[in-house]
Amino acid sequence: MFENYLMNIGGSEWIIIGLLVVILLFGSKKLPEFSRTIGKAMGEFEKVRTMSLKQKIDDDSNYIGPRMASAVESERHKLEMIAESLGIDHVNKNDEELRLLIFEKINR
Numbered sequence: 001m002f003e004n005y006l007m008n009i010g011g012s013e014w015i016i017i018g019l020l021v022v023i024l025l026f027g028s029k030k031l032p033e034f035s036r037t038i039g040k041a042m043g044e045f046e047k048v049r050t051m052s053l054k055q056k057i058d059d060d061s062n063y064i065g066p067r068m069a070s071a072v073e074s075e076r077h078k079l080e081m082i083a084e085s086l087g088i089d090h091v092n093k094n095d096e097e098l099r100l101l102i103f104e105k106i107n108r
Helices: 012-063 073-084 094-104
Strands: none
Touching: 073 094
16 A cells, blocks of 8 residues: 555665754754764764774683684593693593693692
């Protein structure tokens, strides 16, 4: 029923409509001030986003826990590699003992 009354408005038409509404609301004299305010807000947003991304990268690069340098063949192999990187003797220890030793070493 309402299909005949739908407006086929594309993206560029919405921009023009938006600009007209802004001009009507703020007037032509306030438009440069409004534009500057929007520009400053976008600049601050971008600055905060960049800083949070740099902080995340720094946090990840300061990680001092064990790292895997290559692919592992099995769970046991992974445990042995972590134990070696932490200076834990893994000979004659079962998987559960290794997990406990690794957990204790990391939480110190």
